[in-house]
Amino acid sequence: MSHIVRAARPGDLDAIYKMAKSTGGGFTNLPPNRPTLEAKLERAASCFARTGDEVGDEMFLFMLEDTRTGKVTGTCQVFSQVGMSWPFYSYRIGAITQHSKELGRTFRAETLSLVTDLEGSSEVGGLFLLPGERASGIGKLLARSRYLFIRNHRARFGDRLIAELRGAHDELGNSPFWDGVAGRFFGMSFAEADDFNAIHGNQFIADLMPKHPIYTAMIDENALAVMGVPHASGRAAMRMLENEGFVFDNYIDIFDGGPTMVAQTDRINTIRETRDVPVTRVGDIGENAPALLAAGRLAEFRACHAGIVEEGEGIAIDAATAAMLRVSEGDSVAVASR
Template identity: 45%
Template sequence: MLVVRQAGPADIDALMELAYLSGRGFTSLPEDRGVLSERLLLSQASFAGDVLPRQAWFVLMLENTETGQVDGLAAVKGGVGIQRPHFSFRVVTMEQYSSATETRFDHKALVLVNECGDCSEVGTLFLRPGKRQSGAGSLLARSRYLLIGTERDRFCDTVMAELRGWFDDADNSPFWDGIASKFYRLPFEDADRMITSTDGQFIRDLAPRHPIYLELVNADARDVIGAVHRHGVTAKRMLEKEGFRHSGLVDIFDGGPTMTAPRDSIRTLARARMLPWRVGDVEDAELALLSTTAIQGFRATRAPARIGADHVLVSSATLALLGFNDGALVQVSA
């Protein structure tokens, strides 16, 4: 069976393997053992409640309990833009009118902004190739919302998600090549690495301070603004199903879209309930998303369950997978 569980320092080898598999442009999963080790320590402290809510970074692992293999990961940040600004480009329309010629032009432009300081973030959704079927991706993605649902007040009223931008068949980013690289003048890999391994001062120093008129940008770069990487199409659809919508913001390096949703309107959260569990026959029951009800020791799975008005019926195997050994509530979402 598949279970989503909290990550800790012992997961570093599995996390490094997934980082290598994730490919170019997966900014939140760098191939850097030192950075990832620090992140796992932060995750451990976050689950233990030793970190301020807005500084928490929860890493979740999708584990196959039959093989012990970690097949994917996801993450939730309590807040963004806490220790440094979270820069994005906003796509805006700039109107220009000449009374002398009675001519009006609407220009599309990119404007550097820092607008995400009041958001929590779901991200780093990655599944091992060949493991993206049978609902594994949905379980992993939706478990992030159930984590938020355990203690909603620890998270912001708005939740954001950044999707990896478009890369061509040669694994190059037209947005980086045609726009961003003109300002940073670094190889993409170096800039990508510096996002997670430095304080981001280079962004403040080098980012454009004036609007970038898109008429002046080559078509290859212009056409991929807000486009999603081919491996991120399914993730985008899952976000849309949960109620996320385009915010008008794009990533400053690869042009990938930022999507947002009100926390309590997220479909999985809106349908989630805390109910007492009972053990019973669920052989023909519908599958449901189930989780523990606290951040510390968080676990989630998808299993047959009968959801009633005042309780949920589950199997003893499901309870064991979630780590229950006595009477307690379970969080459930259809």
């Protein structure tokens, strides 16, 4: 248990660029564009530096580091409020019911409507682990650390939390949903549109996308088959989100049709179950129980898996854990069951 989740630093540019090049495309929050990633790191630094407690248009970027080697192998992001810099678009899957008196029949047509219903939500995203590192619960540590950060800075986040999952791609990296729906209106490939969105934002969607509902009966079968379906690499992430209390509420990504998961922030399981306790002892703790721990505010935030021993109203931890979290006896830590 040597991995720590910590705030990103400017020196992480090479590591995060390496990860961005390993995503295989369609990963909007982690584009393989060095200047864009450098700007992300700078923005995150300014957000970590702000001390106010009101909700703002902020992005917090975290890195997963192996403390034994110093190697960075994963990353994740938290957005305090989406839709502030530019509209946050989704497709909502709905239906229109019509009745013909002459035919004596009622027709129910499924539709896709371009909406901004989720504006103002907080968002967790950008979670990525390098291939070969997805074992031993490390991905779960990375994912759940975001909820601990939100809990420990609750005033800076909204009451609704969303997570967009990458949609299904074919073996060539193309998006059947894009090719069957949005791509018909833009004259560019999925990769081109996704890269443009990651760097410049999605205002071009508002400029060019039809504003009226699209009847799904007019969409080709390949696109229909992947609506609301996560990328193969994101199925485990979807299960983790569901275990935390997220649900699929018929919102999908406008680019690749991936599902948008929605939850009430204070009902997230990790947030509800976490408690603040003092460290009563640092040293040899012998037989212990596994836990998820976090300490520190803003740029000093750190989270890890570690063993603990309950001692009265506090906990005992070993010296390695105390060093990773940068805590001493008497300091408070946030604790959730692993």
